[in-house]
Amino acid sequence: MASSKTPVDRFIQGTNAADLQTMLDAFAQGAEVFDDGKSFKGDALRMFCERGIIDHNGRMKLVEKVDRDDGRIFRHVMMEGDFASEFGIHDAFDLFLLGTVKNDKIEYLEMGDVDPRKPTMRTVYAASGNPTDPLSSIRVHKRNLPKPREGWVRVKMEAVGLNFHDIFTLRGMGIHEIRYPMILGNEGAGVLDNGTEVAIYPNLGDPDFKGDETVDPKRHGTLAEYVVVPKRNAVPRPQGLDAKDAAVMGIAWLTAYRMMFRKANLRPGQTALVQGSSGGVTTALIQLGSAAGFRIWSTGRTENKRELARRLGAESTFEPLAQLPYLVDAVFDTSGAATISHSLACVKPGGIVVSCGIHSEGGSTEMKIDLLHLFADQISLTGVYTGTREEFVDLLNFVTAKGIKPHIGKVLPLEKADEGLKDIWTGQTKGKVIITI
Structure with missing residues (x-):
């Protein structure tokens, strides 16, 4: 029976x-x-x-x-x-x-954990953290449609920029413990329910958080058809800044903006070395620096990468770890352990090295530096993690006023986001990767 x-x-x-x-x-x-x-x-x-x-x-x-x-x-x-x-x-x-x-x-x-009785949307999320095989944690699947709460707004996303930060999430790396599943993406652009075109200020955390919002632990992702964000994070786009260009501003370009204008505090005519030439932050540094009147040098592993840097405004390019003609006022380092010693060796006494990542192979967070060189030559070594909302607004206005066209290396539909993340993980990017929705 x-x-x-x-x-x-x-x-x-x-x-x-x-x-x-x-x-x-x-x-x-x-x-x-x-x-x-x-x-x-x-x-x-x-x-x-x-x-x-x-x-x-x-x-x-x-x-x-x-x-x-x-x-x-x-x-x-x-x-x-x-x-x-x-x-x-x-x-x-x-x-x-x-x-x-x-x-x-x-x-x-x-x-x-998706309720089939409620409206759903397409998303790309990390199912878990996998330190050695992060791409295996990528899921392109539906999740329930979010509802705005008091003080928040819903954004219909049009474009989202991918970042190495997404690889950190897929690997389970974070300053604070990551709770999975987590929607990927930190930046993007879209339209509010009332039709306002916005760029997303990326630190999507607690609207009641006090202090520097770049260290707020409660952040979440944007790689979905719809996101719900605090009102202050939905920044109206300046006229002339389209969704794709606005989508790259939040992480790579905001990080580059803070590195260059708030940390390095360079003056027009001074020289800065960018360690790299084809990633999201490095291409942003080259474009922002040349537009601001700095002499920008950069390194690149191949002639094609170095040629890209020159097209974007670099005055001179070099092979990785090459000896420079003279010491520079500032070095911008995105790779970490693989290049940090070289970065310190390239900066003049009293200069500054600004670090924003550990993007070199293996992603090691450990490094050795020459402390005698550091304090005898009074070199500053500092880190950057995105930027403030005020800096984000200034960045949007600067890019628009200067007519800068952010370099975008690849545009993919949401269903192929894993392809773009693979390019980032394997170091095959040629500028920012954009996902259109």
Whole structure:
């Protein structure tokens, strides 16, 4: 006699009993589970049940059950388990199961933290942090549409710039603990519900946070059809600044702006070395510096990269770690351990080295520096992490007033965001990568 429980309920029962066979018996031969943007069939389905659920002590507490008119079975449960170390999930979370059943067996089961009864949108997010294979954590899948709360506005996104910061998120690297799943993207441009065209100030954190917002830990992402942001983060775009150009301003260009104008405090005619020539921050530094009247030098691993730097305004270019004709007033370093010693060696006494990243291969945060050289020559070494809203507004106005056209290396649709992230991870960019939505 057939069980009075649906196969979805038997799957839940097997989960709570840590009974692998009961879980697998709920599925038809050739069944598919679609979870967190990934498909599992056959042996992969067995591994999903065993390693993904049982080995994490997964337990499901029923919240709501509906046997739908279309024949599909819906269950809302609260999922508990040991998911913190691998997935960055510390608390019980909503899990929604929607099963297609035939002959008392599950043929297709969609599960995840997206409620299928509510409106959804397309997104690109990090499912977890993977230090060695970050690209495996990318998911291009729907999530529930956000609703604005008091003091916040909804933005229909048009374009989003990718950054190395997205790689940090995919690797699980952050000053503060990252909670997954996390929508990727930090910058972008779009339109408010009232039609206002805006650029997103990237530090999307707590609107009540006091102090320098660049260190607020509660930031979130923009790589989605819609985002909800504090009103102050939706900055009206100056006339003439289109969505693609505005989309690159928030991270790379704002970081470059602060490095050059707030930290280095250069004067027109002074010389600065940019360590790199084709990344988002380095191309921004070259374009901003040349527009401001600085003498910009840069390094590049290939002649093509060095030629790009010259086209963007660099006066001279050099191979990496090359000896310069003379010492410079400032060095802008985005690579970290691979170049920081060279950067310190290239700056004149009393000069400054401004660092904003660890983009060199391996992403090491450890380095050795010559402290005697540092203090004897009174060199300043400082770091930058994006910028303030005031600086963001000044940047937009500066770019518009100078007629700067930000260099964009590649434009991709949202569904191909993984291709752009791969370019960043493997160092194949030739300027900013833009995702259009």
